[in-house]
Amino acid sequence: MIRRLFRPRVSCVLLLLCSIVLSYSTAVVSAAVVTLDSIEIFRTHEWFPSKPTVYFQCKGENMTVLPDVKEKHVFYSFKGEESWQPLTELQDIKCKRCGFYEKDTFVPNDVFDEWEFCASDFMRSDGRYIHYKEKELNATFLCPECVRLGGASNHSSKSNNSPKEMHWAVILVICALVSVVFIAGFVTAYKYWQKRKKQQEQARFLKLFEEGDDIEDELGIGPLSHIV
Numbered sequence: 391m392i393r394r395l396f397r398p399r400v401s402c403v404l405l406l407l408c409s410i411v412l413s414y415s416t417a418v419v420s421a422a423v424v425t426l427d428s429i430e431i432f433r434t435h436e437w438f439p440s441k442p443t444v445y446f447q448c449k450g451e452n453m454t455v456l457p458d459v460k461e462k463h464v465f466y467s468f469k470g471e472e473s474w475q476p477l478t479e480l481q482d483i484k485c486k487r488c489g490f491y492e493k494d495t496f497v498p499n500d501v502f503d504e505w506e507f508c509a510s511d512f513m514r515s516d517g518r519y520i521h522y523k524e525k526e527l528n529a530t531f532l533c534p535e536c537v538r539l540g541g542a543s544n545h546s547s548k549s550n551n552s553p554k555e556m557h558w559a560v561i562l563v564i565c566a567l568v569s570v571v572f573i574a575g576f577v578t579a580y581k582y583w584q585k586r587k588k589q590q591e592q593a594r595f596l597k598l599f600e601e602g603d604d605i606e607d608e609l610g611i612g613p614l615s616h617i618v
């Protein structure tokens with residue numbers, strides 16, 4: 391009976407604990423959104439005096455055209471809610487190769503700058519990162535979540551293993567440990583309960599015997615043991 395009563399409850403608690411640990415871990419490795427806060431270009435790469443088409447792109451991702459950025463030496467400031475925002479997403483353990491480019495019709499696209507864009511670049515407490523390249527551009531990115539992610543990746547990159555792998559290993563070990571403790575506890579409790587029940591039954595049996603003896607004594611008749 392105790393088996394039927396306790397088994398589902400134990401597995402429920404186990405499931406709950408594992409899901410809590412899992413959701414916590416996915417929150418840690420999730421990506422942080424990066425928006426463009428401001429940009430100023432110091433030159434254009436056009437041969438003819440036409441308006442440039444400036445875009446931002448990370449390798450393997452879609453390009454993001456900045457429709458307003460047309461003039462050099464003009465400071466463009468953004469709210470972060472523009473139709474083309476956010477620019478990209480960054481993860482705590484992986485940098486992206488990103489850059490600002492200028493679209494050309496006939497020749498290969500011109501590069502303002504291309505660099506490794508990392509969550510750990512965002513070290514200022516206001517969540518901003520300024521990327522400046524002389525004679526090319528000055529861009530400010532905003533990513534408040536990256537400050538936390540960058541700190542986390544700094545912390546765990548001290549170990550040799552990849553932080554993500556470490557994470558899953560830790561979760562697995564915790565889940566295994568919790569399961570073992572629960573099963574051990576359950577088995578111990580069940581054995582103890584069985585023992586207690588046996589002892590109680592024995593005690594009740596002995597008491598019945600003693601009472602039987604008393605009755606025999608009172609009635610002055612012979613032992614009743616052969617009846618029991």
Ligand SMILES: *[C@@H]1O[C@H](CO)[C@@H](O)[C@H](O)[C@H]1NC(C)=O
Pocket residue numbers: 451452
């Ligand atoms: C890239 O663009 C294509 C087509 O415009 C779209 O289907 C896809 O979802 C975009 N990918 C990302 C990561 O935004």
Ligand SMILES: *[C@@H]1O[C@H](CO)[C@@H](O)[C@H](O)[C@H]1NC(C)=O
Pocket residue numbers: 428520522528529530
């Ligand atoms: C780049 O722009 C930021 C404002 O977003 C400004 O504080 C900084 O001084 C600029 N840097 C240069 C070298 O122009």
Ligand SMILES: *[C@@H]1O[C@H](CO)[C@@H](O)[C@H](O)[C@H]1NC(C)=O
Pocket residue numbers: 510512513537540541544
């Ligand atoms: C990360 O570590 C580097 C050097 O180890 C340090 O200069 C930087 O400030 C750290 N970043 C954060 C966000 O703690």
